[in-house]
Amino acid sequence: MSHYDLAKPGSEELVIACVQMEPHIGAKRANVARLIRHVETAASQGASLVVLPELATTGYVFADREEAFSLAEGLPDGETSELFADTAQRLGVHIVTGIAERAGKRLYNSALFTGPSGHIGIYRKLHLWNNENRFFEPGDRGVPVFGTPLGRIAIAICYDGWFPETYRLAAMQGADIVCVPTNWVPMPSQPEDRSAMAATLTMAAAHSNGMAIACANRIGTERGQRFIGQSLIVGGDGWPLAGPASIDREEVLYATIDVKRTRAGRTLNAFNHVLRDRRADVYDPMLGARWPSFQT
Amino acid sequence: MSHYDLAKPGSEELVIACVQMEPHIGAKRANVARLIRHVETAASQGASLVVLPELATTGYVFADREEAFSLAEGLPDGETSELFADTAQRLGVHIVTGIAERAGKRLYNSALFTGPSGHIGIYRKLHLWNNENRFFEPGDRGVPVFGTPLGRIAIAICYDGWFPETYRLAAMQGADIVCVPTNWVPMPSQPEDRSAMAATLTMAAAHSNGMAIACANRIGTERGQRFIGQSLIVGGDGWPLAGPASIDREEVLYATIDVKRTRAGRTLNAFNHVLRDRRADVYDPMLGARWPSFQT
Numbered sequence: 209m210s211h212y213d214l215a216k217p218g219s220e221e222l223v224i225a226c227v228q229m230e231p232h233i234g235a236k237r238a239n240v241a242r243l244i245r246h247v248e249t250a251a252s253q254g255a256s257l258v259v260l261p262e263l264a265t266t267g268y269v270f271a272d273r274e275e276a277f278s279l280a281e282g283l284p285d286g287e288t289s290e291l292f293a294d295t296a297q298r299l300g301v302h303i304v305t306g307i308a309e310r311a312g313k314r315l316y317n318s319a320l321f322t323g324p325s326g327h328i329g330i331y332r333k334l335h336l337w338n339n340e341n342r343f344f345e346p347g348d349r350g351v352p353v354f355g356t357p358l359g360r361i362a363i364a365i366c367y368d369g370w371f372p373e374t375y376r377l378a379a380m381q382g383a384d385i386v387c388v389p390t391n392w393v394p395m396p397s398q399p400e401d402r403s404a405m406a407a408t409l410t411m412a413a414a415h416s417n418g419m420a421i422a423c424a425n426r427i428g429t430e431r432g433q434r435f436i437g438q439s440l441i442v443g444g445d446g447w448p449l450a451g452p453a454s455i456d457r458e459e460v461l462y463a464t465i466d467v468k469r470t471r472a473g474r475t476l477n478a479f480n481h482v483l484r485d486r487r488a489d490v491y492d493p494m495l496g497a498r499w500p501s502f503q504t
Numbered sequence: 505m506s507h508y509d510l511a512k513p514g515s516e517e518l519v520i521a522c523v524q525m526e527p528h529i530g531a532k533r534a535n536v537a538r539l540i541r542h543v544e545t546a547a548s549q550g551a552s553l554v555v556l557p558e559l560a561t562t563g564y565v566f567a568d569r570e571e572a573f574s575l576a577e578g579l580p581d582g583e584t585s586e587l588f589a590d591t592a593q594r595l596g597v598h599i600v601t602g603i604a605e606r607a608g609k610r611l612y613n614s615a616l617f618t619g620p621s622g623h624i625g626i627y628r629k630l631h632l633w634n635n636e637n638r639f640f641e642p643g644d645r646g647v648p649v650f651g652t653p654l655g656r657i658a659i660a661i662c663y664d665g666w667f668p669e670t671y672r673l674a675a676m677q678g679a680d681i682v683c684v685p686t687n688w689v690p691m692p693s694q695p696e697d698r699s700a701m702a703a704t705l706t707m708a709a710a711h712s713n714g715m716a717i718a719c720a721n722r723i724g725t726e727r728g729q730r731f732i733g734q735s736l737i738v739g740g741d742g743w744p745l746a747g748p749a750s751i752d753r754e755e756v757l758y759a760t761i762d763v764k765r766t767r768a769g770r771t772l773n774a775f776n777h778v779l780r781d782r783r784a785d786v787y788d789p790m791l792g793a794r795w796p797s798f799q800t
Contacts, residue, residue, distance in 0.1 A: 334783050334786060335781055335783065336775070337775075337776060338772075338773050338774070338775050338776060339775070341775045346783070347786075350786050351786070367776075367781075370711075370712055370778065370781075371712065371781070371782060371783070372668030372669075372672065372708075372709075372712055373668075373672075373782065373783070373786075373787045376668065376669075377786070377787065395772075396741075396772075397741035397742070397743060397769075399743060402743075405707075405711055405742050405743075408704055408707050408708050408711070408742065409708045409711065409712065411701075411704050411708075412668075412704050412705045412707075412708030412709070413668075413708070415666075415701055415704070415705065416666055416667065416668060416705065445692075445693035446693070446701050446704065447693060447695060447698075447701075473693075476634075476691075476692075477634050478634070479632070479633075479634050479635070479637045480633060480634060480663075482666065485631050485663075485666075485667070486667060486669065487630050487631065487642070487667070487669070490630060490643075490646050490647070490669075490673070491669045491672075491673065
C-alpha cells in the first residue's frame with residue numbers, strides 16, 4: 209500500500225491502546241507471547257489500534273552486534289511478524305510493535321505495522337540513540353504515512369520524538385495519529401518531581417500538528433539501564449487523554465480518538481490553521497542545512 | 505550588524521528579565537513610561553537582557569487598520585525606539601520589546617532589539633494570529649540571529665512559537681537565547697487547572713534545540729480579549745528557570761543563563777547532539793512543502 213493511497217476513516221471514533229510492559233533481553237518467545245496476551249486484552253476492551261514498546265520482542269540493551277543480529281528477523285516475513293500478523297487478523301485489530309529488523313547484513317531499529325487485512329508497513333527509526341549507533345543503521349525510509357480504515361497513521365520511535373521534524377513530516381503527509389513504540393530512559397536534567405520531558409515533547413508535537421500521538425514505553429531495568437514508563441496518549445489538542453502511566457508497572461492505557469474532530473481541530477479560527485499557517489517560504493533553505501552551519 | 509557577525513559571550517552568565525505588564529490600548533506615552541520604569545528596576549536587579557511583551561507600547565486589540573497605523577512608527581528611527589535606545593545606553597542593558605512598525609504603507613507586528621551600543625535589529629512576526637491578519641503584513645525578514653556580547657540572540661513573537669520551525673531556524677543559526685515578546689490568549693482546549701499550552705511548547709522547543717527561551721506576556725482584558733500572563737523563562741534543558749508567572753499580576757521574572765553551559769548541554773552523550781542528529785537528508789524535500797500536500 210502506498211502512503212499516497214489514503215483511506216477515509218470508516219467511522220469517527222476508534223480506541224487506541226498502549227501496552228506498557230517489561231520485555232526481557234533475548235527471551236523473544238516469552239516476550240512475544242506476553243505481548244500477544246496484552247493485545248488480546250486490549251482487543252477485548254474494544255481497541256482497534258494497539259501500540260507496543262520499542263524493541264518489545266527482543267529487549268533493548270544488546271551486549272554486542274552479534275547478539276542483536278541473532279535476535280533480529282527479516283520483515284515482514286520473519287517468524288515473529290507472522291505471529292503478529294496472525295494475531296491482528298484473528299482479533300481484527302491493528303498492531304504497531306517495535307522489532308529488531310535484519311535486512312541482509314544490516315540491522316534496523318524498526319516498527320512493524322500489521323492489521324486485520326495483513327501487512328501494512330515498516331518504519332525504520334531515523335534518529336538513533338547512544339549505543340544503538342553501534343548496532344543499527346539509521347532509518348532510510350523517511351516517515352511513511354499509512355492509509356488505513358482507521359485513519360492515516362505514522363510511526364516514530366523514541367528519540368525520533370526529540371526532533372519536531374519527525375512529527376511535521378507525518379503531519380504534512382496527512383497523518384491523523386502517530387504511534388510511538390519507545391524505550392524512554394532517564395534524561396540528565398529531569399527533575400524527580402515532574403513528568404518526563406518526553407511527555408512535554410509529545411504534547412507540544414500533538415498540539416502543533418493537530419495529531420493524536422500514542423506512546424507505549426517499556427519499564428524495568430535491563431543490564432543496568434533503567435526505563436521510565438509513563439506511556440501516554442495525547443489528543444490532537446495536545447492534552448493527555450490517558451496517562452502518563454506509572455514509572456514501573458505493567459499496564460495498558462486506553463483512549464478514544466475522533467479522527468474527524470482531530471482534523472477539524474487544526475482550524476483554530478477564521479484565519480488560522482496549524483499546518484496551513486506554516487511559512488514554507490521562510491523555512492525552506494535553512495531547515496535543509498546541516499549543523500553546524502557556522503563556527504561555534 | 506550582520507547576524508553572521510557572531511560575538512563570543514563576554515562572560516559565562518547573564519541575568520534575563522521578563523516584564524509581565526498590562527499596556528493600555530492607544531496610551532503609548534504612558535505605556536512606554538511604565539515599560540521603561542520596569543527596565544530600570546530590572547537593570548537595578550542585575551539584568552542585562554530585558555524582554556517586554558508583544559505590542560507593549562500600543563496595546564493589542566486595534567479597532568481598525570487606521571488605529572493601528574496611527575500608533576505605529578518607523579524603526580529604528582521613531583520616537584519610541586529612540587526612548588528605548590536611550591534607556592538601553594543609559595542603563596547598559598539590552599532590551600527586546602514588541603512594537604507596531606510602520607514601513608511606508610505597510611504595518612508589521614515587530615520587535616525592536618536595542619543595546620548599550622545602540623540599535624541591534626528588528627524582527628517581524630512571521631505567523632500572524634487571527635485579526636492581526638487584518639492589520640499587519642506577515643514578516644519578511646526570516647528569523648535573524650543577532651550576535652551580542654551576551655551571546656547569540658533571536659526573537660519570536662507569540663504564535664510564532666506554535667511553529668517548531670521558528671525555533672529550529674534560530675538554533676540552526678546558532679542562537680543561544682530566544683526572546684519572546686508575546687500576547688498569549690486563552691486557547692479553546694486549555695484545561696483550567698493546567699499551565700498554558702504555550703509553556704509546553706516553549707519547554708519542548710528549548711529542550712529540542714538546547715536554547716534558553718524567555719517569554720514576556722501581557723495581562724489584562726482589552727476590548728473583550730483576555731490575556732493569560734504566565735510569562736516564563738526556560739533553560740536550554742527545557743525546564744523552567746522562572747515562572748510560569750501569575751495569570752493576572754504585573755511582575756518581573758528573573759533567571760540566570762549560563763551561555764557556555766547551554767551550548768554544552770546540546771551534547772547528550774558520546775553519540776548524540778540535539779542539532780547534529782537532525783536528519784537533514786530526510787527532512788529537506790517535505791518541510792519546504794505547503795499544506796495541504798494531498799487531498800484531505
